[in-house]
Every structure is written in structure tokens, then in C-alpha cells.
Amino acid sequence: xxxxxxxxxxxxxRLIRETxxxxxxxxxxxxxxxxxxxxxxxxEVDGIGTKGIFHWQKRSFEFAVEDALAMGLNDIxxxxxxxxxxxxxxxxxxxxxxAFLEIAACFVRECRKRDIAILNGESAVHxxxxxxxxxxxxxxxxxxxxxxxxRMGDILIGIWSNGLHSNGFSKVRELFGEEWREEFTxxxxxYSELLLDLxxxxxxxxxxxxxxxxxxxxxxxxPSDADALIIQNHKLDPHLIFHEIFLRGVRDEEMYVTFNCGxxxxxxxxxxxxxxxxxxxxxxxxxxxxxxxxxxxxxxVLIGSKFSGKEVEF
Amino acid sequence: xxxxxxxxxxxxxRLIRETxxxxxxxxxxxxxxxxxxxxxxxxEVDGIGTKGIFHWQKRSFEFAVEDALAMGLNDIxxxxxxxxxxxxxxxxxxxxxxAFLEIAACFVRECRKRDIAILNGESAVHxxxxxxxxxxxxxxxxxxxxxxxxRMGDILIGIWSNGLHSNGFSKVRELFGEEWREEFTxxxxxYSELLLDLxxxxxxxxxxxxxxxxxxxxxxxxPSDADALIIQNHKLDPHLIFHEIFLRGVRDEEMYVTFNCGxxxxxxxxxxxxxxxxxxxxxxxxxxxxxxxxxxxxxxVLIGSKFSGKEVEF
Numbered sequence: 001x002x003x004x005x006x007x008x009x010x011x012x013x014r015l016i017r018e019t020x021x022x023x024x025x026x027x028x029x030x031x032x033x034x035x036x037x038x039x040x041x042x043x044e045v046d047g048i049g050t051k052g053i054f055h056w057q058k059r060s061f062e063f064a065v066e067d068a069l070a071m072g073l074n075d076i077x078x079x080x081x082x083x084x085x086x087x088x089x090x091x092x093x094x095x096x097x098x099a100f101l102e103i104a105a106c107f108v109r110e111c112r113k114r115d116i117a118i119l120n121g122e123s124a125v126h127x128x129x130x131x132x133x134x135x136x137x138x139x140x141x142x143x144x145x146x147x148x149x150x151r152m153g154d155i156l157i158g159i160w161s162n163g164l165h166s167n168g169f170s171k172v173r174e175l176f177g178e179e180w181r182e183e184f185t186x187x188x189x190x191y192s193e194l195l196l197d198l199x200x201x202x203x204x205x206x207x208x209x210x211x212x213x214x215x216x217x218x219x220x221x222x223p224s225d226a227d228a229l230i231i232q233n234h235k236l237d238p239h240l241i242f243h244e245i246f247l248r249g250v251r252d253e254e255m256y257v258t259f260n261c262g263x264x265x266x267x268x269x270x271x272x273x274x275x276x277x278x279x280x281x282x283x284x285x286x287x288x289x290x291x292x293x294x295x296x297x298x299x300x301v302l303i304g305s306k307f308s309g310k311e312v313e314f
Numbered sequence: 315x316x317x318x319x320x321x322x323x324x325x326x327x328r329l330i331r332e333t334x335x336x337x338x339x340x341x342x343x344x345x346x347x348x349x350x351x352x353x354x355x356x357x358e359v360d361g362i363g364t365k366g367i368f369h370w371q372k373r374s375f376e377f378a379v380e381d382a383l384a385m386g387l388n389d390i391x392x393x394x395x396x397x398x399x400x401x402x403x404x405x406x407x408x409x410x411x412x413a414f415l416e417i418a419a420c421f422v423r424e425c426r427k428r429d430i431a432i433l434n435g436e437s438a439v440h441x442x443x444x445x446x447x448x449x450x451x452x453x454x455x456x457x458x459x460x461x462x463x464x465r466m467g468d469i470l471i472g473i474w475s476n477g478l479h480s481n482g483f484s485k486v487r488e489l490f491g492e493e494w495r496e497e498f499t500x501x502x503x504x505y506s507e508l509l510l511d512l513x514x515x516x517x518x519x520x521x522x523x524x525x526x527x528x529x530x531x532x533x534x535x536x537p538s539d540a541d542a543l544i545i546q547n548h549k550l551d552p553h554l555i556f557h558e559i560f561l562r563g564v565r566d567e568e569m570y571v572t573f574n575c576g577x578x579x580x581x582x583x584x585x586x587x588x589x590x591x592x593x594x595x596x597x598x599x600x601x602x603x604x605x606x607x608x609x610x611x612x613x614x615v616l617i618g619s620k621f622s623g624k625e626v627e628f
Contacts, residue, residue, distance in 0.1 A: 027356055029459065029461070030355055030356050030392075030393040030456075030459075030462075031353050031354070031355055031356065031393075031456060031459060032353065032354040032355060032356050032357070033353060034353075034354070039346065039347060039348075040345070040346040040348070041344055041345055041346060042341055042344050042345065042346050042433055042434055043346070043399075043401055043433050043451075043453075044401075044434055045401040045402075045403045045435060045436050045449075046403075046436050047405075047436065047438055049438060050440060050442055053442055078344075079344040079345075085357075087357055087358075087359040087451050088359075089359045089360075089361060089403070089449045089451075091361075091447070119356055119357050120356055120357055120358055121359060122359050122360050122361065122449075124361055124363060125484070126363070126364060126443070126447070127364070127484065128364055128367055128443060128444040128445050129440070129442060129444070130442040130443070131442050133405070133440070135359075135403045135449040137357075137359060137401050137403075137451040139357075142344075142345060145343065145344075145345060147343070148344075170439070170441065
């Protein structure tokens with residue numbers, strides 16, 4: 001709960017109240033009135049992790065907010081849910097009022113665009129911490145439940161990432177030390193609107209957000225008698241920063257378990273729909289390609305590495 | 315979202331699934347099925363703050379979990395809400411599997427006692443942080459809405475705190491440096507069950523959880539033409555640690571704006587019910603006393619300091 005004795009909190013509360021009336025909910029008198037009759041999905045909570053060290057250094061608060069939203073919205077979309085509310089818990093290493101205010105304003109702007117209510121929040125000063133963190137809880141509802149699972153014969157479609165996104169930053173810091181690159185603060189792509197749209201138009205079977213655990217995430221939604229094959233020569237080439245990380249001695253396996261390597265999101269459809277689906281994604285301004293398929297096998301993910309050319313197996 | 319590539323997460327997921335069927339909700343297939351028809355309250359999010367430095371040092375994880383739950387449950391009860399679900403985001407400074415597991419087990423035990431579902435969660439390693447943190451989102455429903463506001467002539471009832479609770483730790487660390495006292499890891503009292511019961515039996519007008527901002531929190535629910543008077547000679551004497559903090563040079567005003575000074579929660583009732591209400595609280599094993607009243611005034615909180623005897627005004 002926002003501590004209203006802090007002087008800037010009144011301003012933050014004024015800002016977030018601008019999000020309290022949406023097509024989906026209305027927040028009044030401490031109650032959350034829902035205007036939908038669909039079931040809630042299991043909520044999600046996630047953070048931006050140690051990427052927050054770079055965001056704090058560079059004061060790239062707008063990108064930090066995008067990262068936090070992306071982690072939440074890209075996860076909840078796996079349940080085919082429409083996000084109606086969030087709760088951000090912002091940690092800064094000092095009581096920096098302009099920073100807290102700017103972060104709140106960014107959240108309000110991004111949420112108003114998407115009809116998301118900022119239901120509550122907390123700003124915390126952690127002087128025992130280097131860098132910032134944003135923990136974000138995301139609430140959504142599910143208009144139509146559908147299992148998230150790859151099916152035999154499915155075509156895998158990849159959607160290009162925006163770079164490192166918000167994962168693997170412990171490894172990045174191990175390799176680059178105190179060095180900063182522009183790529184370290186670039187925000188994570190938010191795929192949720194795109195995927196809500198695709199889900200209405202195509203029979204999407206499986207969805208995977210390539211974050212922590214990266215391509216091993218495909219295993220979660222893979223039938224035990226199937227393998228997921230990812231070909232080497234698809235068009236979603238890893239950004240230069242990934243090649244540089246590889247060249248600093250990270251092996252293929254670690255690359256594909258730690259980083260998105262250019263593929264931010266993977267979905268599957270049947271063969272008939274795959275090309276149309278790729279075109280639709282591209283028409284919405286995202287780079288996408290067919291990156292593989294689901295074949296008979298034994299629950300493995302097999303990837304033709306874009307780095308060495310070798311096959312990686314999980 | 316829990317990253318299932320971490321080896322201990324399977325065990326954590328197994329544990330939290332034990333909380334997915336309660337009298338209030340059922341979590342299945344990524345959906346949150348609600349068994350109640352009351353409106354949701356505005357959710358809350360809060361953390362244990364820099365008290366987590368001491369919890370990590372002493373590995374007092376059980377108390378850290380109680381602190382996190384107390385911050386959430388004692389806040390949401392201000393809306394007279396029944397908590398049905400939580401989402402913990404646990405930050406540790408290293409990837410300490412036994413610690414993550416113990417924390418999850420503590421949450422499960424405390425939640426099962428209270429029919430609370432652990433709807434999801436996240437475990438994060440922050441090697442840029444000294445100490446641990448738990449951010450907790452709390453969801454509840456409101457069986458019967460009632461405004462939270464003091465009324466003219468109300469009697470203020472205080473409920474004793476368990477010591478420092480989870481606030482004022484920046485000040486504590488400023489005064490005590492690296493020193494540790496048993497009081498620094500003692501858990502925050504959880505008042506939610508007590509207050510749900512009181513709310514059913516008595517006409518409770520105002521409720522205030524004395525945490526960040528301490529006694530200034532009374533101002534939020536005080537009519538502008540009234541003052542809240544807190545007498546000096548009530549029975550809820552500050553714990554020794556508060557006197558020691560005062561003796562280290564913290565002035566009365568700062569004591570009452572930073573610390574609970576022995577009073578963890580304040581409620582108000584009309585004069586007729588106050589004594590019976592105090593007896594009921596005591597019968598449930600909590601120390602309580604009448605600590606003041608609401609009189610005509612101008613929106614001030616006036617406190618007879620237990621430290622110097624002087625009057626403190628907010």
C-alpha cells in the first residue's frame with residue numbers, strides 16, 4: 001500500500017487513479033468492480049532482475065517499465081488472458097522522488113494505452129541494493145480457455161526479439177563487468193496485443209515466451225512422444241550482441257538455455273495456417289518466420305545453433 | 315512465473331499446489347475459479363523492506379514470511395476483506411536452494427492455516443543486494459462494504475504490537491549499525507483474523523495499521539473537523555527497544571512518525587461498545603486498551619508521548 005506520508009505519493013496516487021475506470025474494471029471505495037463475467041486466470045508475478053542495475057545507471061526508467069510490463073504481459077498471454085490490472089512494486093536504491101514519479105507516469109501511460117488499471121502499488125527505498133527493481137503482479141481474465149500445448153505435426157513460428165530482453169543479465173555482467181552497451185537497456189518487446197489478435201484469427205496450439213530458461217521452455221508444452229525441431233537457417237538471426245557473447249566463450253547449450261538468441265516468442269499452428277499466420281504477424285510490424293516443427297520423438301528440443309552450426313539438445 | 319528450469323522449482327510448485335483448493339477458490343488449468351460472489355477489494359502489494367538484511371543474516375526465514383504476510387493481511391483488513399490469494403516474489407542475494415524451499419514451505423503452512431491460495435510466485439536471485447526481500451501481493455473479497463473512517467465521539471482502541479514490526483529499519487540501521495538484536499528479527503503480529511471477528515460482532519468505524527508513517531496514518535481516516543487524541547497513560551507501553559531508540563537521540567515526533575511505539579493496530583467504536591470490544595480482544599490473547607478518542611478539532615493527531623511526556627502533533 002502506498003505510504004501517503006511520503007510527499008510525492010499524493011502525486012503518484014493522482015496519476016494511477018487515471019487508470020481506475022476501464023472497459024474491464026472500475027476501482028471505487030477500495031473495491032474492484034469487474035465488468036466482465038469471464039473467469040480470472042492464474043495471476044503472474046515477475047521482475048526485471050539485475051537488468052535493473054543498468055536501468056538505474058542510465059536512468060532508463062521508461063525502458064525499465066516496458067521490461068516489467070513485458071515480463072508480465074508476455075507471460076499471462078500464455079493463458080490467452082486479457083490483462084485488466086497490475087500492481088507494480090518499485091525498488092530504488094535511494095529515495096529519488098523524480099525517479100519514482102517518472103516511473104509511475106510511464107506505467108500510467110502504458111496502461112492507459114492498453115485499458116489496464118493500476119490497482120495499487122508500492123514504492124520502496126532499498127539502500128542495501130545496487131540498481132533498481134520492479135516486481136509486477138498481473139491480473140487477467142480468460143474469454144475462452146484453451147490448453148497451451150504443441151501438437152504433433154505443428155509448425156513452429158518464431159517472432160523476433162528486440163535483443164537481450166530481460167534475461168541472462170547475470171551472465172552478461174559476468175562477461176562484460178562494469179561495461180555498458182546500448183543493448184543492455186533496450187526494452188523487451190511486448191507481444192500481448194499481437195498474440196490476442198492472432199489467437200482470435202488462427203488456431204494457435206502452443207505459446208512460449210522465451211525468457212528465463214529460454215528454449216528449454218518449449219519442453220513444458222511438448223507432448224512426451226514428440227520432439228521440437230528448430231532449424232538453423234530460419235530468418236530470425238541473433239542480434240550482434242548474442243554473437244559477441246558467444247565469442248566470449250559461452251557455449252551453444254548455454255546460449256540457448258540463457259538467451260532468446262533472436263527469438264522472443266514461439267507459437268505453433270497446424271501446417272495449413274502457418275504461412276498466413278506469419279504474414280499476419282509481419283503485417284503488424286513484427287519480424288517473424290517459420291523456425292521449426294513438432295515431430296515424433298521423445299520430449300526433446302533440438303536446435304540447429306545459429307552460432308556454431310552444431311545441434312543443441314535439451 | 316516460476317522458472318521450472320531451476321531444479322528446486324519443481325518442489326516449490328508441488329508445495330504451493332497444496333494451497334490451490336480452498337473454501338474460496340480453486341486453481342485449475344491456469345484458471346482461478348472463485349467460489350464467492352462478493353466483489354474483490356482493491357489488492358495490496360508490500361514488502362518487508364530492509365528488515366530483510368537481518369532476516370538474511372540470521373536466516374530467520376519463518377519470521378520473514380510472517381512479516382510479509384502481516385504487511386499484506388493487516389493492510390487488506392482495512393477494507394474488511396477476506397484474503398483468498400497471495401503472490402510472493404522472493405529475492406535472495408544468492409541462489410540458495412534450501413532457503414528458497416524453506417520460505418516456500420513457510421508460506422504454504424501459513425496459508426493453509428488461513429485458507430489462502432498461493433496463486434503464483436517468483437524466486438529471484440539478486441547478487442547486487444545485501445539481504446533478502448519478499449514482495450507480496452494480496453487478493454481478497456469484501457463480504458460487506460463499510461467505509462473506514464473515524465466518527466466524532468469514537469473511542470480509540472489500541473492493540474499491542476509485537477515490537478518493531480517491519481518499519482523504521484532504515485532508522486534502526488542508522489542507530490545500531492551492524493549490531494543485531496533479537497528484536498530486529500521478531501515477526502510482525504498478524505491481526506487479520508482478530509479483526510474479521512471483531513468486525514462481525516462490533517460496529518467498528520475506523521481501522522489503522524500502524525506501519526510506515528506510523529501514527530500519521532490516523533489522519534487519513536479522520537474527519538477534517540475532528541482531532542484524534544491519544545492519551546499518555548494507556549497500558550500499551552512501548553517495548554524496551556523503543557525506549558532505547560529514543561534514548562539514542564530520536565525525538566518524540568520522529569518516534570511516532572517512524573515506529574509503532576507499542577501500538578500495532580488502532581480501531582474505533584462508539585463509547586457503548588468500546589469496553590466489550592477491548593475484552594473480546596483480550597480474550598483472544600491480544601493485549602489491548604482504550605488509548606484515546608475522537609473529539610471536535612481540525613484534523614490533527616495529538617499524542618501524549620510515552621517517552622518524554624510531551625505532546626506530539628501531526
